[in-house]
Amino acid sequence: MTRIRAFAAFWYDFVIGDDWRVAAGVVIALAVTGAVSTTTTATWWIVPAAVAILLPWSLWRAVRPPRR
Amino acid sequence: MGAGVALFAAVFLACAVEAVEATTIVLAAGTARDWRSALTGVAAGLLVLAVVVAVLGPALTLIPLRGLRLAVGGLLLVFGLQWLRKAILRASGHKALHDEAAIYQKQLAGAQTAAREHRGAVADWYAFTLSFKGVVLEGLEVAFIALTFGSNQHDIPLAAIAAVSAVVVIAAAGAAIRAPLARVPENTLKFVVGILLTSFGAFWGAEGAGAHWPGSDAALLVLVPCVAVFAVGLVAALRTRSAAADRAPAGTTA
Numbered sequence: 638m639t640r641i642r643a644f645a646a647f648w649y650d651f652v653i654g655d656d657w658r659v660a661a662g663v664v665i666a667l668a669v670t671g672a673v674s675t676t677t678t679a680t681w682w683i684v685p686a687a688v689a690i691l692l693p694w695s696l697w698r699a700v701r702p703p704r705r
Numbered sequence: 706m707g708a709g710v711a712l713f714a715a716v717f718l719a720c721a722v723e724a725v726e727a728t729t730i731v732l733a734a735g736t737a738r739d740w741r742s743a744l745t746g747v748a749a750g751l752l753v754l755a756v757v758v759a760v761l762g763p764a765l766t767l768i769p770l771r772g773l774r775l776a777v778g779g780l781l782l783v784f785g786l787q788w789l790r791k792a793i794l795r796a797s798g799h800k801a802l803h804d805e806a807a808i809y810q811k812q813l814a815g816a817q818t819a820a821r822e823h824r825g826a827v828a829d830w831y832a833f834t835l836s837f838k839g840v841v842l843e844g845l846e847v848a849f850i851a852l853t854f855g856s857n858q859h860d861i862p863l864a865a866i867a868a869v870s871a872v873v874v875i876a877a878a879g880a881a882i883r884a885p886l887a888r889v890p891e892n893t894l895k896f897v898v899g900i901l902l903t904s905f906g907a908f909w910g911a912e913g914a915g916a917h918w919p920g921s922d923a924a925l926l927v928l929v930p931c932v933a934v935f936a937v938g939l940v941a942a943l944r945t946r947s948a949a950a951d952r953a954p955a956g957t958t959a
Contacts, residue, residue, distance in 0.1 A: 651845070652780065654787035663782050667775065667914045674915025681918045684911040685928070688786065688903060693939060695790055700799050700943060 656698065662691040711925065712858045715901040716867035719850045722894045723843040724875035726808075730839030732879055733812035738821075738832035745826075746833040750840025758848050765856040775913025777853040782910050784849075785902025789936055792896040797943035802892050847872065850902075857909050900936055904929040 653660045666687030673680045735743035765773060794800035812835070822830040847868050855864030908918065908925055918924035 652783060654783075654790075656787075656790065659786050659790070660783045663779055663786070663910070667779050667910050670911055670914035670916050671775075680914070680916040681911055681924070683916070684782070684907045684914075685931070688782075688907055688932070689935065692786060692789065692793075692935075693942075695786070696793060696939060696943065699790070699794060700797075700946070 656695045658698075659691050659695050662687055709858075709860065709863060712854055712860060712863055713867045715898070715905065716851050716854050716864045717871045718894055719898045719902070720847045720868040720871035721875055722891060722898055723847045724872045725891055727839045727843035728875055728879035729809050730812055730843075731836045732883065733809055733815075734832040734835040734839075736883070737813050738835075739829035742827050742829035742832035743836040746836025746838075747840050749833070750837045750844060753841050754844040754848055757845070758852065761848070761852055762856075762861060765852055766861075771913050771915075773913070774857055774909040777857055778906050778908070778910030778913050780849075780906070781853055781902050782906030785899055785904075785906045788895060789899030789903050789932075792892065792899045793936055793939050793943065795892055796896060796940045798947060799943060854905065857905075896936070900929065900933045904932045907932075 663684075666684050670680045670683045673683065731743055731747055734746065765777075768776075791800065795802050824830045824833075827833045851864040851868035852861065855861035858864070904925065908928055912918065920927075
């Protein structure tokens with residue numbers, strides 16, 4: 638059980654890393670791109686916009702002082 | 706031609722960073738313990754990686770390109786943002802810089818105190834496992850980056866050449882100086898690799914999800930510099946924020 642847990646923890650750390658919200662945000666951005674791509678609207682900007690939001694947000698969470 | 710150069714550069718740089726980290730671990734295991742066991746660990750690790758690449762490589766070529774770009778682009782983007790996040794935190798002083806010399810000393814100290822154990826054909830099990838783990842863990846990232854970049858650009862051989870070249874160059878440098886490669890600007894390299902992984906991941910991920918980039922592949926020539934400028938801007942913003950927090954009298958910060 639401990640080995641399975643360690644194996645899962647390794648892959649979680651390898652793929653997801655320190656902030657799962659970034660991974661979740663990427664999945665949402667790709668899903669929105671996929672959904673909107675079925676229309677005639679341009680969708681190439683959605684993922685870069687997500688990066689422009691997710692990266693500063695994650696950094697802000699990392700450097701903000703801990704709550705008391 | 707341009708895409709080939711970008712592919713080679715991205716894979717070479719990413720793999721060089723991982724190779725520096727693996728070399729540090731192997732050097733510590735070999736210097737403090739037993740070179741023969743450490744090198745056996747390297748060989749065993751490379752064998753495991755070869756099996757992973759042999760299984761995953763052909764499997765990736767069977768997936769339709771759009772699905773591959775969506776899955777691999779998404780993974781690369783998550784991976785790239787992870788690298789870039791750490792690199793920005795390091796560059797702005799919010800996280801300790803990656804210090805290969807300090808890591809080497811720590812590994813060396815740990816290796817010197819561990820008990821010696823003979824198992825099968827391996828004279829020193831600790832040196833073997835330390836090298837094996839280092840090669841497999843760092844090598845998995847090398848294999849992942851080379852396979853994903855190569856399969857997406859339909860040029861796995863070029864990606865493999867870039868990855869092997871990086872590993873050979875770094876391993877040769879490590880073997881020549883028998884010391885941690887502290888002079889390699891690893892923090893800068895990680896910053897650059899984070900930018901490349903994020904840019905390529907965003908490009909392929911969006912394309913796999915159905916987006917059409919203006920200018921097709923040429924969009925990467927705009928995307929990579931934009932991500933770079935954005936990342937440098939974030940470093941500057943975080944530095945300014947820290948400096949302002951340092952200047953503010955205690956109790957006045959939000």
